Amino acid sequence: MTHFKVLFLLVCLPLASAAVVKKSAVQQRKFVSVSAPAIRVTPVRPTTTAFKSCTVGGLRLVTQVGAVRSATHGISYPDNRLRVVQTYDRAGRLSSISVNWSGFAGQIVNARASYNPSGRLIKETGYRHKGFPTPLKSYLKQLPKGAKC
Structure with missing residues (x-):
């Protein structure tokens, strides 16, 4: 560092700290008490229930409130892999299906349907x-009757 920079820091730092002290003292004198209106806080209740997961047949x-929301099944071999995900609406009707099938030569099927x-x-x-x-x-598998987790 040059002598000019050191001299500048020695002169300016004490002045800057004094200004901060004076400003905080002035702010303390201008403190005004304001009462805020009472805020009523109501607890937030969850809108959805927890999902449960299990393996049946x-x-x-994955179920929610006793209804099946999704079912996943598949087959995995060293050179071949099939994974199917079936999703259902709240009424238990099929809403979509996703099929991912790969073999030793690469992707065979990677498709989704609604x-x-x-x-x-x-x-x-x-x-x-x-x-x-x-x-x-x-690729769909029938859901077991009365399947619940």
């Missing part, structure tokens, strides 16, 4: 390898 189920409440296909997106036109609904 080879299906991994269904309306009556069960008709709304939209299907994703990738299918040439020669795999199987409808995604064929």
Whole structure:
């Protein structure tokens, strides 16, 4: 550091600290008491209930309030992997399905489909390898009767 910078710091630092002390003393004298209106705080209640997860008959189920919301199943071999996720609405109707199937040569199917409440296909997106036109609904597994976690 040059002598000029050191001299500047020695002169300015005491002046800056004195200004801060004076300002805080002035602020303390101008303190005004203001009473705020009472605020009523109501506890927040959760709008959703907890999800529960379990495995029933080879299906991994996620339930909410006793209704199945999703089911996951699949097969895994050293050179082949199939994973299917079925999701349901609150009434227990199929709302979507996701299929991810890969083999030793790469992706075979990676597709998702959405269904309306009556069960008709709304939209299907994703990738299918040439020669795999199987409808995604064929990958569905039936939910066990009265399945709950």
